[in-house]
Amino acid sequence: MDKGLVLQDVVIAKGGNVLLRVDHTIGPGEVLTVMGPSGVGKSTLLSFVTGTLATEFSATGRVLLDGHDITEAPAHLRRVGILFQDDLLFPHMSVGANLAFGLARGGSRAERAAKIAEALSEVGLEGFADRDPATLSGGQKARVALMRMLLSDPCALLLDEPFSRLDAALRAQVREMVFARARVRALPVLMVTHDAEDAAAAGGQVIVLCNDA
Missing domain, CATH: 3.40.50.300 (P-loop containing nucleotide triphosphate hydrolases)
Incomplete structure (x- = not known):
């Protein structure tokens, strides 16, 4: 192939x-x-x-x-994943919930939480899962948007x-x-x-x- x-x-x-x-x-x-x-x-x-x-x-x-x-x-x-000019994070969701949106259905809550934590760690945002997206800088929002897209595989x-x-x-x-x-x-x-x-x-x-x- x-x-x-x-x-x-x-x-x-x-x-x-x-x-x-x-x-x-x-x-x-x-x-x-x-x-x-x-x-x-x-x-x-x-x-x-x-x-x-x-x-x-x-x-x-x-x-x-x-x-x-x-x-x-x-x-x-x-x-096919896509990133736009705007980060398009959901303002009513936490950072972790935004990332969970990208995950495929399935897996236990603990497994999903572990994937989210791993994704945040990969881009230097450890401990940000409970943060409000409105409190993030432009660069941090861009990183979250990237990892949300990549979590959709x-x-x-x-x-x-x-x-x-x-x-x-x-x-x-x-x-x-x-x-x-x-x-x-x-x-x-x-x-x-x-x-x-x-x-x-x-x-x-x-x-x-x-x-x-």
């Missing part, structure tokens, strides 16, 4: 106008960066991969993940400009943490950004989309 994320002859259009064409294989632990200005279709590509493409867009081509064709699979069965990771709201120093730190976790787990990563530093830090191939309008 071929591991990785394959975007096979993907073409996305809106109103008869082609927005992007991508034909690329992202191997385990590799990062493909898609760059371009706002409105050029970067996030639309991620929506196609996650199975949430809006109806005003049309798409052809296939998405393969670890050898399985997931092009027509329901979004919740695709095993994805087979690929999508990044929708997740570092853009962080200041320069924190941005570099969180960015390296995300890429390192992806490498350790051998996850193929598809990142969209307009920031050249993000692309350079990713270290993989870069596709540049142009807005011809």
Whole structure:
């Protein structure tokens, strides 16, 4: 079985106008960066991969993940994790409860608590399970969002400009943490950004989309 994320002859259009064409294989632990200005279709590509493409867009081509064709699979069965600009933590839940949301059903309460504690420890947030997300810094929220997504056991990771709201120093730190976790787990990563530093830090191939309008 071929591991990785394959975007096979993907073409996305809106109103008869082609927005992007991508034909690329992202191997385990590799990062493909898609760059371009706002409105050029970067996030639309991620929506196609996650199975949430809006109806005003049309798409052809296939998405393969670890050898399985997931092009027509329901979004919740695709095993694709995604991080956005905003951390999207649930404000009415504790940090631990937010992480528990990412865990698959099953296992005893003690087993689930142990996984949550291990996840927090991995990103330097030991003892934060009972904290209110509102009390966390931007970097801490980003770490919790990352681990919640990883606890869902994805087979690929999508990044929708997740570092853009962080200041320069924190941005570099969180960015390296995300890429390192992806490498350790051998996850193929598809990142969209307009920031050249993000692309350079990713270290993989870069596709540049142009807005011809």
